[in-house]
Amino acid sequence: MAKPFSFKVLATDGRARRGIIDMPRGEIRTPAFMPVGTGGTVKTMYMDQVRGVGADIILGNTYHLMLRPGAERVARLGGLHEFARWPHPILTDSGGFQVMSLSKLRKLTEKGVTFRSHIDGAPYEMSPERSIEIQSLLDSDIQMQLDECTALPAELKEIERAMELSLRWAERCKTAFGDQPGKAMFGIVQGGDNAALRVRSAQALSAMGLKGYAVGGLAVGEPQAVMLEMLDITCPELPADKPRYLMGVGTPDDILKSVARGIDMFDCVMPTRAGRHGLAYTRRGKVNLRNARHADDPRPLDEESDCPAARDYSRAYLHHLVRSQEALGAMLLTWNNLSYYQKLMQDIRAAIETQTFEARGAEITEGWARGDI
Numbered sequence: 119m120a121k122p123f124s125f126k127v128l129a130t131d132g133r134a135r136r137g138i139i140d141m142p143r144g145e146i147r148t149p150a151f152m153p154v155g156t157g158g159t160v161k162t163m164y165m166d167q168v169r170g171v172g173a174d175i176i177l178g179n180t181y182h183l184m185l186r187p188g189a190e191r192v193a194r195l196g197g198l199h200e201f202a203r204w205p206h207p208i209l210t211d212s213g214g215f216q217v218m219s220l221s222k223l224r225k226l227t228e229k230g231v232t233f234r235s236h237i238d239g240a241p242y243e244m245s246p247e248r249s250i251e252i253q254s255l256l257d258s259d260i261q262m263q264l265d266e267c268t269a270l271p272a273e274l275k276e277i278e279r280a281m282e283l284s285l286r287w288a289e290r291c292k293t294a295f296g297d298q299p300g301k302a303m304f305g306i307v308q309g310g311d312n313a314a315l316r317v318r319s320a321q322a323l324s325a326m327g328l329k330g331y332a333v334g335g336l337a338v339g340e341p342q343a344v345m346l347e348m349l350d351i352t353c354p355e356l357p358a359d360k361p362r363y364l365m366g367v368g369t370p371d372d373i374l375k376s377v378a379r380g381i382d383m384f385d386c387v388m389p390t391r392a393g394r395h396g397l398a399y400t401r402r403g404k405v406n407l408r409n410a411r412h413a414d415d416p417r418p419l420d421e422e423s424d425c426p427a428a429r430d431y432s433r434a435y436l437h438h439l440v441r442s443q444e445a446l447g448a449m450l451l452t453w454n455n456l457s458y459y460q461k462l463m464q465d466i467r468a469a470i471e472t473q474t475f476e477a478r479g480a481e482i483t484e485g486w487a488r489g490d491i
């Protein structure tokens with residue numbers, strides 16, 4: 119019998135929580151950042167490097183994997199962990215968000231989402247049941263309900279319709295998921311930027327007794343203040359003994375401010391996407407290696423980092439690689455960025471354990487403001 123999914127809060131500091139999720143494939147130290155592995159790969163990284171920077175869990179994307187190479191094919195080949203050689207936990211979002219953003223012709227009905235593949239235009243139908251079936255075929259450890267993520271700004275009645283549809287789909291996903299020991303299905307709170315709808319969504323999902331809860335419908339272009347206000351309203355309505363996952367977030371500053379409001383899990387394409395575009399995250403803020411000012415700079419990105427990409431290569435070399443569009447440029451900057459994000463999470467976890475989160479957060483923020491000397 120696989121050991122069950124469990125979440126323990128080890129320490130708190132204000133509303134910030136230091137916890138641990140225990141699953142058959144390993145432990146997840148929270149607050150946690152999940153590198154995005156859309157097509158079964160964290161772009162430009164070997165999986166042992168992803169583990170090496172300290173990631174406990176990565177994100178896979180149902181929408182992309184079902185289109186290519188296909189969920190049934192991945193299942194025949196032993197599941198996503200075997201396929202991608204990542205033996206630790208994987209969370210798969212069910213791709214509803216991607217369907218909204220990537221696929222042109224998407225139609226939403228009570229039954230599910232119909233859309234055309236962004237690869238070859240072929241028509242697909244994704245029902246809540248099929249979404250869970252795909253995530254189970256991938257052997258995903260944490261599966262997300264199918265939801266409708268409303269783009270903001272939106273009419274109140276539009277936000278309400280999508281929130282209520284998502285609640286009905288949560289029930290169907292819970293039924294379809296059934297009882298998979300050692301695995302979890304998370305619900306997704308919707309409700310846009312409306313407090314009453316957020317509360318209704320969170321309370322209805324909490325009543326379903328799920329193993330974890332995502333806060334969706336945010337980081338879709340709204341100001342940070344609106345996102346944070348929705349967290350102030352939503353988190354208190356979610357069970358304190360279950361993990362809370364803020365989807366698609368975010369910058370280091372977003373993460374600090376969201377941990378302070380009770381969020382335990384994050385995913386964002388920023389560190390990996392920025393790495394492919396010549397942008398480095400450091401404790402002194404962002405460094406754009408495309409900029410000519412780095413052409414003769416012999417200094418590394420961060421001499422104190424334990425990541426070779428940050429410590430062993432000059433900015434001049436990184437600038438050269440980026441300007442020459444050498445693959446190694448994207449590889450080293452992605453490695454640096456994921457290492458920075460995981461170090462940030464490690465600092466956050468230690469600060470909560472020692473009740474110094476607020477002070478540590480201020481120090482980290484000052485470091486960014488000091489700028490890249």
Ligand SMILES: CCOC(=O)Nc1nc2cc3nc(NC)[nH]c3cc2c(=O)[nH]1
Nearest residue numbers: 211212213214215265267334335337366
């Ligand atoms: C359909 C369930 O699976 C999902 O992926 N749903 C979902 N995903 C999101 C991804 C997001 N990324 C961002 N910002 C970069 N915001 C997001 C919201 C959602 C969401 O509400 N719902």
